[in-house]
Amino acid sequence: MFNYTLRRLLFTIPTLLFISLVIFLLLDLAPNDPTGNLPLTIPPEVRAMIRTNLGLDQPVWWRYILWLRQFFVYEPLNLIEQMFHITIGDGHRLRILSYATRSPVVDLIVERMPQTLWVVGMSYVVGIMIALPIGVISAYKQYSWFDQTGTFVSMIGFSVPTFFTGVLLIVIFSVMVPSDSFFWFPSIYDTTLKVTDLASFGKQVRQMVMPVFVLALYNAAQISRFMRASMLDNLNQDYVRTARAKGLSEQVVVLVHVLRNSLIPVVTVIALGIPQVFGGAIITEQVFKVNGLGQLLIIGIQGADIPLVQTLTFIFAVLIVLFNLVADVLYGILDPRILYD
Amino acid sequence: MPDGAAPILDVSDLKTVFTTRGGEVHAVNSVSFQLAPGELLGVVGESGSGKSVTMMSLIGLLPMPPAEIRGGQVMFEGHDILKMTPAQLRAVRGRKIGFVFQDPMTSLNPVFTVGFQVAEPLRRHMGMRKKQAWKRAAELLELVGIPDATARLSDYPHQFSGGMRQRVMIAIALACDPQVLIADEPTTALDVTIQAQILELVRELRQKLGMAIVWITHDLGVIAGIADRVMVMYGGQIVEQAPVRELFANPQHPYTRALLETLPSVTGARSKRLKTIEGQPPALGAHPTACPFRARCRHVMDVCHEQNPAITTLDAGHDVACFWDATTGEARHV
Numbered sequence: 001m002f003n004y005t006l007r008r009l010l011f012t013i014p015t016l017l018f019i020s021l022v023i024f025l026l027l028d029l030a031p032n033d034p035t036g037n038l039p040l041t042i043p044p045e046v047r048a049m050i051r052t053n054l055g056l057d058q059p060v061w062w063r064y065i066l067w068l069r070q071f072f073v074y075e076p077l078n079l080i081e082q083m084f085h086i087t088i089g090d091g092h093r094l095r096i097l098s099y100a101t102r103s104p105v106v107d108l109i110v111e112r113m114p115q116t117l118w119v120v121g122m123s124y125v126v127g128i129m130i131a132l133p134i135g136v137i138s139a140y141k142q143y144s145w146f147d148q149t150g151t152f153v154s155m156i157g158f159s160v161p162t163f164f165t166g167v168l169l170i171v172i173f174s175v176m177v178p179s180d181s182f183f184w185f186p187s188i189y190d191t192t193l194k195v196t197d198l199a200s201f202g203k204q205v206r207q208m209v210m211p212v213f214v215l216a217l218y219n220a221a222q223i224s225r226f227m228r229a230s231m232l233d234n235l236n237q238d239y240v241r242t243a244r245a246k247g248l249s250e251q252v253v254v255l256v257h258v259l260r261n262s263l264i265p266v267v268t269v270i271a272l273g274i275p276q277v278f279g280g281a282i283i284t285e286q287v288f289k290v291n292g293l294g295q296l297l298i299i300g301i302q303g304a305d306i307p308l309v310q311t312l313t314f315i316f317a318v319l320i321v322l323f324n325l326v327a328d329v330l331y332g333i334l335d336p337r338i339l340y341d
Numbered sequence: 342m343p344d345g346a347a348p349i350l351d352v353s354d355l356k357t358v359f360t361t362r363g364g365e366v367h368a369v370n371s372v373s374f375q376l377a378p379g380e381l382l383g384v385v386g387e388s389g390s391g392k393s394v395t396m397m398s399l400i401g402l403l404p405m406p407p408a409e410i411r412g413g414q415v416m417f418e419g420h421d422i423l424k425m426t427p428a429q430l431r432a433v434r435g436r437k438i439g440f441v442f443q444d445p446m447t448s449l450n451p452v453f454t455v456g457f458q459v460a461e462p463l464r465r466h467m468g469m470r471k472k473q474a475w476k477r478a479a480e481l482l483e484l485v486g487i488p489d490a491t492a493r494l495s496d497y498p499h500q501f502s503g504g505m506r507q508r509v510m511i512a513i514a515l516a517c518d519p520q521v522l523i524a525d526e527p528t529t530a531l532d533v534t535i536q537a538q539i540l541e542l543v544r545e546l547r548q549k550l551g552m553a554i555v556w557i558t559h560d561l562g563v564i565a566g567i568a569d570r571v572m573v574m575y576g577g578q579i580v581e582q583a584p585v586r587e588l589f590a591n592p593q594h595p596y597t598r599a600l601l602e603t604l605p606s607v608t609g610a611r612s613k614r615l616k617t618i619e620g621q622p623p624a625l626g627a628h629p630t631a632c633p634f635r636a637r638c639r640h641v642m643d644v645c646h647e648q649n650p651a652i653t654t655l656d657a658g659h660d661v662a663c664f665w666d667a668t669t670g671e672a673r674h675v
Binding site for chain 2: 237238239241243244245247248249250252257260261264334335336337
C-alpha cells in the first residue's frame with residue numbers, strides 16, 4: 001500500500017505539470033487585456049509600458065517557466081517563512097501578484113479560504129450526514145412512502161439549480177418573514193463577524209443556515225442516491241442471507257454486514273467530491289454574498305486577472321488529483337479484496 | 342434411522358406463494374414431511390421443483406414479500422415455527438437450525454474476516470466474549486478440516502478456495518451445535534473432488550455431532566451416498582419419499598424412475614447419449630388441481646388431468662403420489 005501510494009504520488013508530478021501547462025496556454029489564448037479595466041484616458045504607450053512591467057512582452061514559454069518558479073519555489077518558501085517566522089535567503093522574492101489588486105494571489109486565497117471551508121465544507125458534512133441514513137432507509141424499505149418521498153426530494157435537490165433554491169429561501173426567510181421573528185435569516189453573509197461569545201456564535205450560525213442548507217440539499221440529493229443504489233446492490237447478496245441464517249438481528253444484518261459493503265463505493269464518491277468543497281460554490285457564494293474562493297475566481301475571470309485565475313485553477317487541479325489518490329487508497333483500505341502493489 | 346422416534350421437525354401442509362408481476366407462483370404446495378433426530382434426509386428434484394423454497398420458507402428466510410406462506414405448520418421442539426415472532430425465529434436460526442448454502446463464493450461477507458464471521462453466531466447465541474468466541478472459532482475451523490486454523494481466522498474469504506469456503510460455511514452452521522442442519526445444494530458449485538471431500542466431511546461430522554441433516558440436491562448420486570431417506574419433489578409437491586435403498590431399488594413414481602434413468606451408467610456402453618426427461622417443469626400459476634407431472638409422464642392416464650394424486654403409503658416409510666401403480670403397470674387400486 002505504501003509503495004503504491006508513493007508511486008502514485010510520484011506520478012502526480014508529470015500529471016500536474018501537464019495540467020498547469022494546459023491551463024497556462026488556454027489562459028494565454030484568451031483575448032485578455034489586463035489594462036482593459038483602466039481608465040480610457042491612459043494613453044496607449046503608457047498601457048504598453050504597463051504590459052511590459054507585467055512581463056507580458058516576454059514569450060509564452062518563458063512566462064510559464066517564471067510562473068512555475070513562483071508557484072513551486074517562491075510561494076512555498078514564503079509560506080514556510082511565514083509559518084516559522086524565519087527568513088530564508090534574503091527574503092526578497094517576486095510572488096505571484098494579482099493584476100487587479102497587485103497583492104499576492106496566495107494571500108488572497110488564504111484570506112478567502114475560511115469562509116468557503118466553513119460554508120461549503122459544512123454543507124458537505126451536513127449533506128453527507130443527511131444522505132447516508134436516507135440512502136440506507138430508502139434501500140431497506142424500497143418503494144415505501146419514505147423511499148418515494150426521498151426519491152422525490154433528491155430529484156428536486158438535484159434538478160433545481162442552487163441559484164433558484166437560494167433566491168427562494170431569501171425571498172421566504174429574509175423578505176417575507178418579519179425581521180424580528182426567530183425564523184428570519186440574513187441573506188448576506190457577513191465576513192467581518194468575529195465569533196467571540198455565544199451571541200456572535202449564534203449570529204454566525206444564523207448567517208450560515210441558508211447557504212449551507214441550499215448546498216447541503218444538493219449534496220445530499222446526490223449522495224443519498226449513491227447510498228441507496230449501493231445498498232440495494234448488496235441487500236440481495238447471498239452473504240446477507242447467510243447473516244440472517246445465523247439468527248442475527250435485522251439491525252446487525254443491515255448496519256454491519258450490508259452497510260460496510262455498501263459504503264465502499266460511496267466513500268470514494270465522497271472523497272472525490274471534496275475538491276469541489278475547496279473550489280467553493282461559485283453560484284451559491286454569489287447569491288449569499290459569501291466572499292469565498294468561488295467568488296474570488298469569478299472576480300478574477302471578470303477582471304482578466306490571469307495570475308489569480310491561473311493559480312486558483314491550478315490549486316483546484318492539485319486537489320482533484322490528490323483526492324483521486326485518496327479515494328483509491330481509501331478503496332484499498334475499505335475493501336480487503338483490493339491489494340495494491 | 343429408526344422409525345417411530347419422535348420427529349425433530351414436523352412439517353405439515355406447507356404452502357408458499359410468490360407474488361410476482363406476472364401473477365402468483367405457487368412454489369410449495371401442501372408439503373408435509375418429518376425429520377427424525379439424527380437422520381439425513383435427501384431432497385431431490387429439478388431446478389424449480391420447490392426444494393430450496395420449502396426449506397427456506399419453513400425457517401422464514403424467504404424475502405416477504407414477494408413470498409408469502411399461505412398455510413401449514415412447522416413443529417420444532419413443540420413450537421410452530423411459522424407462528425413465531427421474528428425475535429423467537431432469530432433465536433432458532435443459527436442456534437438450533439444451521440444453514441449451508443449453495444454458492445460458497447458469495448455466501449460469505451467479503452469485507453469481514455473469516456474469524457469474525459464464524460465467531461458471530463457464537464457471540465449472538467452463546468453469549469461468548471470476543472476472545473472466547475475467537476478460540477472456539479479456531480476449534481470449529483479445525484473441526485471442518487481447515488489446516489492452520491488459528492492463523493487463518495484473520496484471513497478474508499477471498500483468501501480461501503471454494504472448497505475451503507464451504508468448510509467455513511459448515512463451521513458457521515455448526516457453531517452453536519444445532520439439532521438440524523439444512524444444506525441447500527452445498528456441493529453444486531464445487532468440482533467433483535472437492536465435492537467428495539465435503540461429502541466425506543459431512544458424513545464424519547454427522548457421526549461426531551449427531552445432528553439431523555436435510556440435504557437438498559439435484560444429484561441423485563450424492564444422495565445415494567449419504568442419505569438415510571429420500572424425498573423427491575416435483576412442481577412444489579412431494580411425489581415420492583422412501584428410505585434410500587428402497588427408493589433406488591424400487592422407485593414408484595414415474596418421475597423418480599425417469600430421474601434414475603437419467604443417471605449416466607458406469608457399466609453400460611460408453612457411447613450412449615445421456616437420457617433426459619423431455620419437456621419443462623410446470624409453471625406453477627395456481628394451486629395444482631391435476632398431477633403436475635402429467636405433461637411429461639410416460640404413463641399418463643385420464644384421471645391425471647382431473648385430479649392431483651394424494652400421497653399413498655405403500656410400505657412402511659414408502660410414500661408415493663401417483664395414480665399409476667409401478668408394480669402392476671396399471672391404475673392403482675386404493
